Amino acid sequence: MSGDLRLGVNIDHVATIRNARGGAHPDPLRAAQVAAQAGADGITAHLREDRRHIGDGDIARLRAEIDLPLNLEMAATEEMLAVALRHAPHAACIVPEKREERTTEGGLDAKGGFDHLAPFVARLGDAGIRVSLFIEPDPVQLDAAKALGAPVVELHTGAYCDATGAAERLVQLDRVRRAAAHAEAIGLECHAGHGLTYGTVEAVAAISTIRELNIGHFLIGEAIFGGLEAAILRMRLLMGEARAAAKG
Numbered sequence: 367m368s369g370d371l372r373l374g375v376n377i378d379h380v381a382t383i384r385n386a387r388g389g390a391h392p393d394p395l396r397a398a399q400v401a402a403q404a405g406a407d408g409i410t411a412h413l414r415e416d417r418r419h420i421g422d423g424d425i426a427r428l429r430a431e432i433d434l435p436l437n438l439e440m441a442a443t444e445e446m447l448a449v450a451l452r453h454a455p456h457a458a459c460i461v462p463e464k465r466e467e468r469t470t471e472g473g474l475d476a477k478g479g480f481d482h483l484a485p486f487v488a489r490l491g492d493a494g495i496r497v498s499l500f501i502e503p504d505p506v507q508l509d510a511a512k513a514l515g516a517p518v519v520e521l522h523t524g525a526y527c528d529a530t531g532a533a534e535r536l537v538q539l540d541r542v543r544r545a546a547a548h549a550e551a552i553g554l555e556c557h558a559g560h561g562l563t564y565g566t567v568e569a570v571a572a573i574s575t576i577r578e579l580n581i582g583h584f585l586i587g588e589a590i591f592g593g594l595e596a597a598i599l600r601m602r603l604l605m606g607e608a609r610a611a612a613k614g
């Protein structure tokens with residue numbers, strides 16, 4: 367672990383490459399094993415409604431064969447709820463899949479979708495699955511997540527990572543910082559993810575109230591050039607160094 371900051375490795379895009387040919391290679395389960403060896407704290411996988419990357423069989427194999435906690439990213443649908451209840455992952459992160467479920471920037475609209483989301487948060491929680499909501503770093507969305515009874519939020523770092531220009535990036539980083547502080551103030555555990563790279567991870571890792579980062583696409587991309595284990599080890603190193611430096 368990077369001190370008190372966990373790393374969840376998202377293996378979706380190993381399945382994207384596999385599915386491009388329709389066969390069994392490369393196997394996301396093998397990626398999860400490598401991630402475990404490299405010191406990941408958890409595996410994250412998003413079972414999409416269209417199964418464009420991870421499939422149902424992958425989820426079953428991850429649960430049966432990988433000891434690390436599984437964080438299942440899922441839309442708030444009856445179909446996905448049934449999958450989650452069947453496989454009982456350690457955690458479920460509710461994400462938007464359809465445009466109308468999103469805020470303007472791309473996180474889940476916890477406030478606008480409150481009535482729809484409430485029973486999903488409750489039923490997952492009742493089953494002992496730790497629920498997080500993938501939301502924009504926006505206090506309105508954080509307050510809605512709290513009111514929904516979710517114990518965890520995952521802050522969408524896409525606007526920060528995609529910012530063009532240093533000034534805009536600082537504005538977006540400040541949003542993440544303030545949201546992480548607000549999460550702590552209202553008693554929510556705070557995670558973050560989407561779009562993180564070697565170049566963007568340190569500033570987020572330095573935010574002491576963020577407890578977990580979920581990173582996928584960049585790591586799988588880097589794995590093409592230097593191997594998955596090396597990519598994860600380097601990411602962990604950067605996370606750990608940034609966290610230690612922030613503590614002073």
Ligand code: PXP
Pocket residue numbers: 376412439459461500520558559560561562580581582583584
């Ligand atoms: N967290 C959540 C909730 C996600 O949906 C994703 C995938 O989009 C990630 C983290 C990982 O994002 P990325 O693949 O860009 O690292």
